[in-house]
Amino acid sequence: MRLLFLGDIVGSAGREAVIRALPALRAELKLDYVVANGENCSGGKGLIPRHADALFAAGVDVITGGNHTFQHRELYPYLESTPGITRPLNYPPGAPGRGIAECGDLVVINLIGRAFMPAHYDDPFRAVDAALAGMSANRFIVVDFHAEATSEKQAMGWHLDGRVTFVVGTHTHVPTADCRLLRHGTAYCTDAGMCGARDSVIGDDIQAVLSKFLTQMPTRLAPAEGPAVINGVLVEADDTTRRALQIERVDREVS
Ligand SMILES: [Fe+2]
Ligand SMILES: [Fe+2]
Incomplete structure (x- = not known):
């Protein structure tokens, strides 16, 4: 099984x-599945159904979310009705949508971290334990841990080592160089990075971000435009054991 995970x-x-x-990447990398974090798709914050539909049509199998998922209210019924889209599992009860998506023999679990994050989510470690307890082991399980702190992400990697196929971090928009297989066969990467404008500050317009830092005034940020980068992580896993065999970065520039 070959899976590409795309950063925010x-x-x-x-x-x-x-x-x-x-479409060309799917063929070139012989991909069985593509999972992408979509929390910043629409205007830089959140996701609207039309844009999610376009990603699915282009070959994304599962769209994951994060702290910006609930930005646009029109997404709420779509989160309920669309099996291929997730929001973090450990939001408190009552949040729309689901934290787990299933697609063929792939299960995607979406979690959100608590260290240095603006809200107090439920415990992601206990949430994923509870989810895995009720799950058949005979599937590929990918966990998108949407979190700020590298330590919290690494801790989650070790927490899930040997229990899932792949743990990947999102949210910082900066790709990390630590792709590796953990001791018990789980592939791990602290942050996938982003798919967005190359000349930007984590995807946003450079001048707007600079003005915010330089003046400390409230500033409306907007996504930057121009040539883009695609940051992703490719994992190959054994079809029988469901353990990861290989992990590598896939970073491309698209003009
Ligand atoms: Fe993000
Ligand atoms: Fe985020």
Whole structure:
């Protein structure tokens, strides 16, 4: 099984790059599944159903979320009605949507971290334990841990080592160089990075972000435009044991 996980897709630059590049990437990398974090797809914050539909049409199998998933209210019924989309599992009860998506023999679990994050979510460690307790072991399980702190992400990797196929971090939009197999066969990467404008500050317009830092005034941020990067992580896993065999970065520039 070969799976590509794409980091947070940011704004139209990221969206259009993924939509344009994915059909060829699927063939070139012989992909069975594509999972992408979509929390910044629409205007840089959140996701609207039309953009989710476009990603699915381009070859994304499962769209995951994060702290910006609930930005646009029109997504709420879509989260309930669309099996291929997740929001973090450990939101408190009552949040719309689901934290787990199933697609063939793939299960995607979406979690959100608590260290340095703006809200107090439920415990992601206990949430994933409870989810795995009720789950058949005979499937590929991929966990998108949407979190700020590298330590919390690494801890989650070890917590899940040997119990899932792949643990990947999202949210920082900066790709990390630590792709590896953990001791018991789980592939791990602290952050997938982003799909968005190359010349940007984590996907946003450089001048707007600089103005915010320099003046400390409230500033409306917007996604940057121009040539885009696609940051992703490719994992190959054994069809019988469901353990990871190989993990590598896939980072491309799309003009
Ligand atoms: Fe993000
Ligand atoms: Fe985020």
